[in-house]
Each structure stands twice: as structure tokens, then as C-alpha cells.
Amino acid sequence: MRSLYIHFPFCETKCHYCDFYSIGREKTRPEDAGTFEKSLVAESKREAHRLSSQINTIFFGGGTPSMTDPDSMARAIEPLQLGNRVHAATEWTMEANPSSVDRDRIKEYKKLGVNRISMGVQSLNDERLVALGRVHGESQALSALDELFSAGFKNVSVDLLCGVPDQSDEELEAAMKRLLSFPITHLSCYLLTLVKGHAMYKKLPDEDTQLRHLLLIDRVMRENGFEHYEISNFCKPGFEAKHNLAYWKRQGYLGLGPSAHSYDDQAQMRWKNTSNLARYAEILEQGESPIEWNEALSAEQLEIERWMLALRLSEGVPESWLTSSNQRQKATIYHREGLIETHPNDPTRLRLTARGFALSESIMSGLIH
Numbered sequence: 215m216r217s218l219y220i221h222f223p224f225c226e227t228k229c230h231y232c233d234f235y236s237i238g239r240e241k242t243r244p245e246d247a248g249t250f251e252k253s254l255v256a257e258s259k260r261e262a263h264r265l266s267s268q269i270n271t272i273f274f275g276g277g278t279p280s281m282t283d284p285d286s287m288a289r290a291i292e293p294l295q296l297g298n299r300v301h302a303a304t305e306w307t308m309e310a311n312p313s314s315v316d317r318d319r320i321k322e323y324k325k326l327g328v329n330r331i332s333m334g335v336q337s338l339n340d341e342r343l344v345a346l347g348r349v350h351g352e353s354q355a356l357s358a359l360d361e362l363f364s365a366g367f368k369n370v371s372v373d374l375l376c377g378v379p380d381q382s383d384e385e386l387e388a389a390m391k392r393l394l395s396f397p398i399t400h401l402s403c404y405l406l407t408l409v410k411g412h413a414m415y416k417k418l419p420d421e422d423t424q425l426r427h428l429l430l431i432d433r434v435m436r437e438n439g440f441e442h443y444e445i446s447n448f449c450k451p452g453f454e455a456k457h458n459l460a461y462w463k464r465q466g467y468l469g470l471g472p473s474a475h476s477y478d479d480q481a482q483m484r485w486k487n488t489s490n491l492a493r494y495a496e497i498l499e500q501g502e503s504p505i506e507w508n509e510a511l512s513a514e515q516l517e518i519e520r521w522m523l524a525l526r527l528s529e530g531v532p533e534s535w536l537t538s539s540n541q542r543q544k545a546t547i548y549h550r551e552g553l554i555e556t557h558p559n560d561p562t563r564l565r566l567t568a569r570g571f572a573l574s575e576s577i578m579s580g581l582i583h
């Protein structure tokens with residue numbers, strides 16, 4: 215496997231909308247950081263053999279990896295011998311939150327090999343940040359970005375949310391422009407989704423507003439020289455998130471840490487670790503594997519994923535994939551409605567337009583079936 219993901223499960227506090235596996239500080243016991251380090255060492259030893267001698271991408275996600283002591287991080291991954299496996303073009307990303315960007319620590323992560331930061335800004339409006347349960351404010355987000363660039367990071371991505379209750383178009387555009395005043399190379403912008411019954415669910419904007427937000431983001435980012443290369447992702451030319459591209463192109467990756475997923479592209483097997491730190495630690499302590507489930511992908515699953523993953527990307531799909539008359543009819547309708555287009559650089563391919571990206575779920579199901 216040429217891609218590695220490590221899940222760091224701790225956060226300052228649990229954001230109101232988050233469904234990743236993470237534990238807020240208020241629920242963390244003093245010994246948990248040490249337990250996690252020890253368990254990750256054990257898992258790294260067990261799994262190192264799956265990694266290729268040359269790794270193309272590493273992603274430290276979570277949770278909030280930037281809360282982890284860099285020495286502890288280095289000890290935890292030592293058995294993976296990453297120093298021998300990374301090469302000049304390896305992309306090594308670490309997720310960070312503005313509240314945990316510390317000048318000295320980020321220099322240490324850089325020494326470890328991290329060369330790309332993905333920062334969870336989400337909004338530059340303090341009211342919105344409080345409503346989302348974020349612990350940082352606008353000024354902390356901006357000074358954290360300053361710190362990253364001062365520390366010499368040249369590949370910085372920012373996460374932003376749209377479709378947030380009470381977020382106006384003007385506010386969203388102003389936030390993007392402020393963020394674009396930094397030399398960021400990448401922006402991920404997700405539509406806020408909440409489960410029914412969530413306290414904020416009824417305040418979510420209607421579908422027209424959500425669509426307007428998504429189209430606004432597409433316009434502003436493109437006007438600023440970014441490519442809309444995936445449904446929710448924009449990059450300066452050449453700065454696609456290589457790690458995520460490995461997922462979308464269904465290449466193999468090894469996931470370590472509680473709740474991490476892995477995919478073996480040779481065996482077409484996928485598996486997931488337990489999403490419980492105590493259980494993860496206990497199992498590894500007993501010398502067992504923390505894998506909670508695994509599955510061999512069926513031919514049908516592989517076919518559906520092939521379509522869904524390809525349609526996510528601006529590369530789109532070869533027109534020759536439309537084999538049934540139903541698919542061709544749907545494609546004609548989507549073309550007419552401006553939801554798909556012929557790829558401007560390759561007339562044999564079809565891809566989603568910005569509007570199509572915003573309505574991708576229904577188009578995917580229309581084209582696949």
C-alpha cells in the first residue's frame with residue numbers, strides 16, 4: 215500500500231455537527247494520550263509489512279492531530295520507518311485546528327516530515343462558530359494561518375462550511391476572500407448536514423440557498439485561479455489532495471488508529487478498526503487485531519463505486535461507460551439541464567458541471583442505474 219492514514223482521536227471539544235470518531239477534552243482521562251501512543255506503536259508494528267517501500271501519501275487525520283505532542287507522535291509511528299519509505303514527492307498532510315496551532319509544535323511536525331496542513335477553519339463569523347460548537351474565533355483562525363505560513367508551510371488547505379444556519383451569501387463570499395488573501399493552495403467546502411432531530415436541523419437553509427452557496431463558492435474559487443477538481447474540493451493547479459485522490463481512484467491505503475478504514479486494492483478487501491479507544495487499546499494489548507469488520511467487495515459494489523468515484527472528479531467518465539439506453543437517455547436530459555457536459559479537453563468524456571456537482575447524488579443514481 216502506498217498511502218497511509220492515521221486517526222488521532224482527541225479534540226478540544228466535540229463540535230455539534232461532527233460524526234467522526236473523536237473524544238473531547240472533557241471526556242478524556244489523563245492517561246488516554248499515553249494509552250493511544252502505546253496502542254499505535256503496537257498496531258504500527260503489526261501492520262508495517264503492508265506498506266510499500268515507497269509511500270506516496272500520508273494523512274494524519276482525526277480528531278485533531280495537532281493536539282498531539284510531536285515527540286509522542288514520532289514514537290508512535292517509529293515502527294513504520296517512514297523515513298525510509300517517503301520520497302521527495304510524498305505528500306504528508308496533518309489536520310490542524312486553529313485552537314491547537316502552536317508555533318513550536320508546528321516546527322516539530324515539519325521536522326517529522328509533515329509538508330501539508332489541512333486547517334479546519336469552517337467559518338470566519340464568531341456567532342456561526344459558537345453555534346457550530348467550534349472553540350476558535352475568527353481572529354484565532356487568521357493568526358493560526360499566519361503561523362503556518364511563517365513556519366514555512368507552502369501547501370496549506372482550509373476547510374470551510376456552507377449552508378450554515380443564518381450564513382448569508384455576503385458573509386460566505388467575504389470569508390472566502392479573506393482566506394484567499396493567504397497563499398492557500400487548496401480549499402475544501404462542505405455543505406453542513408445534520409441528522410433529523412438535531413437542535414439546529416430546522417434552522418438549516420432551504421435547498422435553493424444551499425445550491426446558491428455551492429455555486430457562489432464555485433464562482434469565487436474559479437475567479438481566483440482554483441480548479442474545481444472534486445465535488446467539494448478546489449485547488450491551485452497541481453495542488454490536488456493526493457491522498458484523497460488515492461481514495462477516489464481506489465488505490466490501496468492502510469488506516470491505523472481507532473475507526474480507521476483500510477483498502478487493499480489487490481484483494482479488493484476493505485476493513486475498519488473499532489471506533490472505541492478503550493477497546494482498541496485493550497485488543498492490541500492482548501496481541502490481537504483491532505479490526506471490527508472486513509468485506510470483500512462484490513462485482514456489483516465495485517461497479518457502483520467505479521461510477522460514483524469517477525463522477526466525483528472533474529475528469530469525469532468515458533462516454534463509453536453509458537451502455538444502456540436508459541443511461542444514454544438520462545445523460546441527454548442531464549446535458550440539456552446543464553448538469554453534465556462534455557469534458558472541454560477530451561470529447562470522449564462526460565463530467566458534472568458546477569450545478570451537477572451540487573446535485574451530484576441524484577445524477578449519480580440516475581446514470582448508474
Ligand code: SF4
Pocket residue numbers: 224225226227228229232233234236276277278311334
Ligand atoms: S474538531 Fe473536527 S474532528 Fe474534532 S469534533 Fe470538531 S469537526 Fe469533529
